[in-house]
Amino acid sequence: MLTTAASQDARSAVQLADIAVVLVTGLVLGRLARWLRQPVVIGEIVAGIVLGPSLLGRLPGDPTQVLFPADVRPLLSAVSQIGLVLFMFVVGWEFEKQLVRPHAGLAVQVSLLSVAVAFGMGVGLAALIHPAHATVAGREIPFGAFALFMGTALSVTAFPVLARILTDRKLLSTRVGSLALACAAVDDVLAWYLLAFVSALVKADGDHMALLRVGALSLCYVAVMFFAVRPLLARLVRRPAALGDRAALLTAVCAGVFLSAWVTSWIGLHAIFGAFLFGFVMPREPDLARKLRTPVEQISRLFLPVFFIVTGLGVDLGALGTGGYLMLVSAVGAACAGKLIGTMIPARLSGLSWTEARDLGVLMNTRGLTELVVLNA
Amino acid sequence: MLTTAASQDARSAVQLADIAVVLVTGLVLGRLARWLRQPVVIGEIVAGIVLGPSLLGRLPGDPTQVLFPADVRPLLSAVSQIGLVLFMFVVGWEFEKQLVRPHAGLAVQVSLLSVAVAFGMGVGLAALIHPAHATVAGREIPFGAFALFMGTALSVTAFPVLARILTDRKLLSTRVGSLALACAAVDDVLAWYLLAFVSALVKADGDHMALLRVGALSLCYVAVMFFAVRPLLARLVRRPAALGDRAALLTAVCAGVFLSAWVTSWIGLHAIFGAFLFGFVMPREPDLARKLRTPVEQISRLFLPVFFIVTGLGVDLGALGTGGYLMLVSAVGAACAGKLIGTMIPARLSGLSWTEARDLGVLMNTRGLTELVVLNA
Numbered sequence: 001m002l003t004t005a006a007s008q009d010a011r012s013a014v015q016l017a018d019i020a021v022v023l024v025t026g027l028v029l030g031r032l033a034r035w036l037r038q039p040v041v042i043g044e045i046v047a048g049i050v051l052g053p054s055l056l057g058r059l060p061g062d063p064t065q066v067l068f069p070a071d072v073r074p075l076l077s078a079v080s081q082i083g084l085v086l087f088m089f090v091v092g093w094e095f096e097k098q099l100v101r102p103h104a105g106l107a108v109q110v111s112l113l114s115v116a117v118a119f120g121m122g123v124g125l126a127a128l129i130h131p132a133h134a135t136v137a138g139r140e141i142p143f144g145a146f147a148l149f150m151g152t153a154l155s156v157t158a159f160p161v162l163a164r165i166l167t168d169r170k171l172l173s174t175r176v177g178s179l180a181l182a183c184a185a186v187d188d189v190l191a192w193y194l195l196a197f198v199s200a201l202v203k204a205d206g207d208h209m210a211l212l213r214v215g216a217l218s219l220c221y222v223a224v225m226f227f228a229v230r231p232l233l234a235r236l237v238r239r240p241a242a243l244g245d246r247a248a249l250l251t252a253v254c255a256g257v258f259l260s261a262w263v264t265s266w267i268g269l270h271a272i273f274g275a276f277l278f279g280f281v282m283p284r285e286p287d288l289a290r291k292l293r294t295p296v297e298q299i300s301r302l303f304l305p306v307f308f309i310v311t312g313l314g315v316d317l318g319a320l321g322t323g324g325y326l327m328l329v330s331a332v333g334a335a336c337a338g339k340l341i342g343t344m345i346p347a348r349l350s351g352l353s354w355t356e357a358r359d360l361g362v363l364m365n366t367r368g369l370t371e372l373v374v375l376n377a
Numbered sequence: 378m379l380t381t382a383a384s385q386d387a388r389s390a391v392q393l394a395d396i397a398v399v400l401v402t403g404l405v406l407g408r409l410a411r412w413l414r415q416p417v418v419i420g421e422i423v424a425g426i427v428l429g430p431s432l433l434g435r436l437p438g439d440p441t442q443v444l445f446p447a448d449v450r451p452l453l454s455a456v457s458q459i460g461l462v463l464f465m466f467v468v469g470w471e472f473e474k475q476l477v478r479p480h481a482g483l484a485v486q487v488s489l490l491s492v493a494v495a496f497g498m499g500v501g502l503a504a505l506i507h508p509a510h511a512t513v514a515g516r517e518i519p520f521g522a523f524a525l526f527m528g529t530a531l532s533v534t535a536f537p538v539l540a541r542i543l544t545d546r547k548l549l550s551t552r553v554g555s556l557a558l559a560c561a562a563v564d565d566v567l568a569w570y571l572l573a574f575v576s577a578l579v580k581a582d583g584d585h586m587a588l589l590r591v592g593a594l595s596l597c598y599v600a601v602m603f604f605a606v607r608p609l610l611a612r613l614v615r616r617p618a619a620l621g622d623r624a625a626l627l628t629a630v631c632a633g634v635f636l637s638a639w640v641t642s643w644i645g646l647h648a649i650f651g652a653f654l655f656g657f658v659m660p661r662e663p664d665l666a667r668k669l670r671t672p673v674e675q676i677s678r679l680f681l682p683v684f685f686i687v688t689g690l691g692v693d694l695g696a697l698g699t700g701g702y703l704m705l706v707s708a709v710g711a712a713c714a715g716k717l718i719g720t721m722i723p724a725r726l727s728g729l730s731w732t733e734a735r736d737l738g739v740l741m742n743t744r745g746l747t748e749l750v751v752l753n754a
Contacts, residue, residue, distance in 0.1 A: 011451070012458040013642030019459075020635035023628050031625075074388070075455035081389040082396075082456065247678050248408075251400050254679055258397040265390030298672040299679065301624050302631055 015075040018068055019306060022076070025051060026305035041164040044305045048312015068313060080310050082258075083303025084160060085275040089257045090297050091163045092279025093289075094172055095181060107179055110346045110360070111186035117342030119194075122151030152194045159188045160272060160307070162363060176356050180363035183343070185276070189218075189269065214268040221263060222277065229256075230281035237283045250295055253282075392452040395445055396683060399453070402428060403682035418541040421682045425689015445690060457687050459635075460680025461537055462652040466634045467674050468540045469656025470666075471549055472558060484556055487723045488563035491741060494719030496571075499528030502707070529571045536565045536649060539740060541681070553733050557740035560720070562653070564741070566595075566646065591645040598640060599654065606633075607658035614660045627672055630659075716741050 025047040033043030050056060057064035068076070126147035162184050163172075171177035233256075257278045264274030282288075340361040347357035402424040410420030427433060434441035445453070503524040539561050540549075548554035610633075634655050641651030659665075717738040724734035 012455055013639045013648045015455050016458065016462060016635040016642075016648060017639035020632040020639065023632040023635075027625055027628050027632075075452060078389055078392050078452035078455060079459065081393065085393060247675075248404055250675060251404050251679060251682075255397040255400040255404075258393040258400075262390045262394035262397065265393075271390045271393060295672065295675040298624075298627060299676050302628060302676065305628075 011072055011075070014069065014072050015079075018072060018076055019079065021051070021067065022047075022306050022309045023302075026309055030305070039165040040168050041161055041308055044308035045161075045312045047305075048309035050312075051309065052313040064313070073310070073313075076306060076310050079303055080307035081271070083300050083305075084307045085257060085261045085271055086254070086296050086300035087304050088160065088163065088272040088275040089279040089282075090293060090300060091167065091172070091181070092276035093282050093284075093293060094167070095178065095276075095280060106347075106350045107182035108186055109350060110179075110343055111183045111190065113346040114183065114339055114342035115187055115190050118338035119151035121338035123147045126150035148194065152191050159184050164304070164308075166363075176352075176359045176363065180360055183360070185273075189273065217267045218264070218269055221267060221274075225260070225277050225281050229278075233281060234283045237285060237288055246291055249292060253292060254296070388449060388452070391446065391449050392456070395449060395453055396456065398428070398444065399424075399683050399686045400679075403686055407682070416542045417545050418538055418685055421685040422538075422689045424682075425686035427689075428686065429690040441690075450687070450690075453683060453687050456680055457684035458648070460677050460682075461684045462634060462638045462648055463631065463673050463677035464681050465537065465540065465649040465652040466656040466659075467670060467677060468544065468549070468558070469653035470659050470661075470670060471544070472555065472653075472657060483724075483727045484559035485563055486727060487556075487720055487737070488560040488567070490723040491560065491716055491719035492564055492567050495715035496528035498715035499530060500524045503527035525571060529568050536561050537684070541685075543740075553729075553736045553740065557737055560737070560741055562650075566650065594644045595641070595646055598644060598651075602637070602654050602658050606655075607660075610658060611660045614662060614665055623668055623672075626669060630669060631673070 026044045029043035029047040029050070030040040031043070033040055033046070051064060051067070053064055056067075126143070126149075163181060166172045166177045166181060172181065257275050260274035260278040261271035262274065264277070265271040343361040344357045347360050348354060352360065403421045406420035406424040406427070407417040408420070410417055410423070428441060428444070430441055433444075503520070503526075540558060543549045543554045543558060549558065634652050637651035637655040638648035639651065641654070642648040720738040720741045721734045724737050725731060729737065
């Protein structure tokens with residue numbers, strides 16, 4: 001028993017050292033990014049690439065493997081997931097309804113069109129490259145699934161990365177900023193539906209009702225959050241005892257966020273939507289914001305860089321080769337063009353100025369690294 | 378790639394749900410404990426036992442396994458380790474030197490004697506029960522190692538549990554409280570040395586220099602912390618820029634704590650000592666305390682209950698059986714008597730009043746559950 005406990009402790013200790021390395025590297029490269037007038041989050045993702053197989057892993061002795069052994073990575077992921085979920089909760093909380101509601105129709109319209117255009121470009125690209133990439137890990141991938149997958153990959157906006165850029169730059173309270181985040185939310189929900197659909201297609205014995213089930217369950221969950229959890233929270237929070245015991249309040253609210261994140265993940269969407277939704281239905285009492293939002297923000301700010309760096313760790317730029325780079329460039333080009341055009345035109349038609357439409361298009365172009373890595377299949 | 382990411386996400390999501398369950402159960406049973414005038418931490422450990430195999434796991438369908446599957450427990454452990462380490466850092470920071478220094482000699486004296494008496498009782502108990510427990514998992518355990526192990530198990534004070542009780546009850550700034558913590562620190566360092574020695578003995582090809590190596594390395598580390606890290610921190614923290622960017626300061630200090638925790642764990646002591654030591658050498662500027670201690674405390678307060686509950690989860694009171702319970706009672710009796718007598722007498726001889734000596738003895742009797750579980754081998 002003691003030996004197991006000891007080896008578990010040793011792994012936890014390596015995880016502590018890893019988090020320390022990640023925090024310091026993220027701090028330094030985040031500063032560098034700010035000095036170069038880039039978002040801090042870009043510095044953190046680059047920190048991950050630097051610590052990963054693309055750079056540190058090429059040094060003799062593979063320091064990346066030594067520093068981040070395979071059995072410790074899930075622990076880091078788990079810690080970063082907590083940071084991410086709490087961060088999305090804060091974003092949801094700050095996502096002012098008054099700014100969104102008048103634009104809700106616009107957001108849906110822009111999102112649908114931008115997804116449609118980017119998705120079309122993805123399918124086009126898939127038609128071009130499918131012959132060379134039809135077999136993945138010895139399995140034949142049918143063109144339909146491949147095209148759906150490419151289309152989805154190209155139409156996704158990286159919700160957490162965009163949210164991070166908007167909060168860092170204090171753009172969340174502007175019209176374009178909140179519109180971009182609303183569009184990205186609609187986009188991402190759409191993308192998760194498409195992904196659920198694709199995986200149902202790829203599985204031979206696939207459950208073709210999956211899409212319907214995900215849709216029905218998530219509608220139910222949104223209804224429960226708005227019509228049951230929101231009034232309950234509002235009543236709970238107004239009790240003076242609740243605001244008195246800050247530690248208990250923090251614990252209870254974080255438990256709620258984690259639970260909500262788990263529900264959306266169980267439904268088949270991503271955990272971040274549950275956290276975002278919980279933030280969205282939180283009461284907006286100023287006292288509550290001061291006492292609760294600050295500590296949650298501090299916790300998320302501490303662990304969030306781990307998420308971006310772990311993401312970067314998974315990327316091996318060196319493994320692409322020349323052909324890979326060419327394909328990457330064309331894919332990125334198609335993705336950017338699709339997103340930019342698909343966002344700007346409906347935005348302009350819906351009454352935004354050209355400048356606003358362009359800014360929105362650029363913001364919607366925010367991508368995570370996962371989307372790029374996916375193309376290396 | 379996407380499938381792996383999805384299954385990893387699903388595991389992280391279960392971990393989120395688990396943390397939520399843990400937080401809520403801990404909150405409720407912690408409140409109950411406070412209402413019963415017991416330390417909150419007792420409620421949290423009981424919460425772990427309730428959620429574990431002793432109670433919830435006996436219900437049909439084994440809800441404990443469903444709720445806390447084996448592949449998620451390391452993730453929970455990892456999260457709780459972060460809470461524990463940050464908590465020990467805060468304890469180290471609050472552990473006022475002026476209170477300890479005049480008593481340092483006393484602390485060492487009391488600790489050594491209390492360990493010696495409790496250790497002797499452990500060896501005695503080992504002589505009684507060794508014939509019935511000589512074979513563990515099909516391997517013969519020599520009496521020497523068994524006796525050393527029992528002695529160590531009985532002489533340990535649960536440092537984190539004691540620290541938690543002292544901070545919850547605001548006893549850390551009292552003479553007896555700080556003395557108890559100092560004694561527990563000395564005790565635990567001693568116990569880890571003994572444990573290193575035992576494991577060197579048990580391993581046939583054991584490295585008999587282990588004890589010497591652990592000793593030399595830890596002396597070096599303490600010296601580095603006091604003569605290099607402490608002045609460096611003091612200088613860093615006095616720069617106005619450092620206090621200006623709170624988020625960066627929080628990140629840097631947490632990174633330092635994690636790194637220090639890893640160093641002591643790598644040396645062969647426990648990670649908590651590194652965290653405690655880092656807190657001990659932190660500058661005590663009031664501004665710094667306000668800006669930095671509060672967020673660290675909030676983070677640790679959120680995740681620390683997970684540690685106590687995960688500890689409780691590992692306990693199966695039902696597996697003991699009648700003979701086991703008898704042995705448990707005698708072992709606990711021996712442990713308590715050894716600790717109480719071993720603490721009170723040297724404390725009284727060193728000039729404490731009988732009341733203080735008794736309080737110190739009771740506090741030093743704080744045990745973790747690990748010590749009890751260990752007896753079930």
